[in-house]
Amino acid sequence: MTIPFFDGHNDTLLKLIDDPRPDKIELFTNGMPEAHIDLPRARSAAMVGGFFAMFPPPLKASLSAVAASPTTSRGELPPQLDIAEAQRSTNAMAALLLRLEKAGSLAICRTEAELRNAVAADRLAAIFHHEGAEAIDTDFNALEVLYAAGFRSLGITWSRANAFGTGVPFRFPADPDIGPGLTDAGKELVRVCDRMGIMIDLSHLNAAGFRDVAAISTRPLVATHSNVHAICPSTRNLLDWQLAAIRESGGVVGLNFATGFLRPDGKMEPDMEIDLMVRHVEALVEALGEDGVALGSDFDGANMPAPIKDVTGVPKLLQALLDKGFGEGLVRKIALQNWLGVIGRTMG
Template identity: 90%
Template sequence: MTIPFFDGHNDTLLKLLEDPRPNKVELFAQGMPEANIDLPRAKEAGMVGGFFAMFPPPLKSNLSAVAASPTTSAGQLPPELDIAEAQRSTNGMAALMFRLEKAGALAVCRTEADIRAAMAEGKLAAIYHHEGAEAIDTDFNALEVLYAAGFRSLGITWSRANAFGTGVPFRFNADPDIGPGLSDAGKELVRVCDRMGIMIDLSHLNAAGFRDVAAISGKPLVATHSNVHALCPSTRNLTDWQLAAIRESGGVAGLNYATGFLRPDGKMEPDMEIDLMVRHIDALVEALGEDGVALGSDFDGAMMPAPIKDVTGVPKLLQALLDKGYGEGLVRKIALGNWLGVIGRTMG
């Protein structure tokens, strides 16, 4: 039995952008084994779509190395990124996404109905997402252009500061309550996104910024790829009060497969069992209810557990939930239904 699933976060477009080979569309469409996701393996595994993130690092960076570098692991935020550099890289990833759509490898989706239509046609449904708002100006002119192009989901910060807010450093055995809240521009960004139907992603945002979003936004609170702080005390994970706020808003949190946010020792090492992922899902279901838990792999952006490895490993996680005693209906909600529900409540 193949259970269809929707992924809350991947960095596959960045992986493609930084690949030196020119035939990037063919790489994704025909097979790219060095990546965690390509089209043949996604279809094999039952992946029907996901949030395709555009993370704006300086070009030619190594995302995994940045996340595991001595400076960031010691709790230092990387430097802020210039808007021109951010726009250069995000435009490159967006162009790749639209080339993939033109080639028939995926469909860029703006609503829940679009996702369902793509699924019915057997196309991979892609939500246009930015991980960090560095490519957006404080007058929001870029936001209008992005929205017209199909942009529908925004993480205000990655793990650094920008004009709108401050992210959490990659620090283990620490609380995400680090740094100031949203700037005035950041607060206005939340209001504008609410009006436009752009989902706000709270993953990577610090606690003060989270509180600001919760106070301003009238939409469900969403953390696309974050785990449970009580099980792995990383600044990237959600504390009890954050989980309670997400539940109260009717929001969703997607399980992040990154080992450093799953393991109780916080190590970014692949040697771990799927049972640890199930323990985080158990805790998320307890905290958020059956409608509040989804998947948010962080494929192509983090160290994966050895038993998962890539997109073809996701059925093993879903089977582990069934083996644990989760009913098939609940597993299907975690795999797909809960993302469709919150997308409908935020984007339309």
């Protein structure tokens, strides 16, 4: 059975930018085996689209290198990133996304209607997403420009602090209630995003910042790539009260495939079974209901379970859910429909 799916988070643009080969369009369109996602494999796996993240490290510094830096690996926050540096790398990834659309490799979708149209036309649908607001100034001038280019989803922080809030450090075992809440600029950023129809992504944000967003935003609460803290007690995973708040708002959580956020021992090692992913999905469905669970792989930004490996492994997860007794209707919700619904309730 082929079940189409939409993915809540990937870092493929960063993977492409970091590759030394000059023709990024050809790499994505014709095949890039060392990446988790390229167009041929996305099509073969029935991936219909996803949130394409702009993660702003310095150019030519891979995400894995940043995450494994000495401060990060000790459970400390990486240093803040200068806005000029963040804008340089973000602009490069945004330009690449626009070029991929111009080449016909994907379609940037600004609304639920555009997303549904792209899926119907068999075009890979892309949501223009920022993982960390470092490229946005506190006067929100850059936000207006990015919005005009198609930007529709924002994770206020990655796992570091910026002008708007503080992310969680990578600690295990630990509670995500670490550090201060949103700054005044961060609280205003939430209000502005609500008015503009920009989705706020709570993944990577600390618990105090989560509380601030929940108190201010009138939109559904969304964590694009996070898991269940009760199963894997990583700072990156969600506590029971956070899951309850997301459910109450009509929001969604995308299952993160990163091994370190799935395994009860927190190890970032690939030797694990798909059954553990199913266990997280079961817990998410119990906490959020059938309309609150989706996929958020973190492809090209994390270590994947060996049975999944890359985008072509997603059908194995969907089949495992069917084999576990999840009805086909529920699996189709998790794979695609729940993302369509929350995008309609946040972006319009």
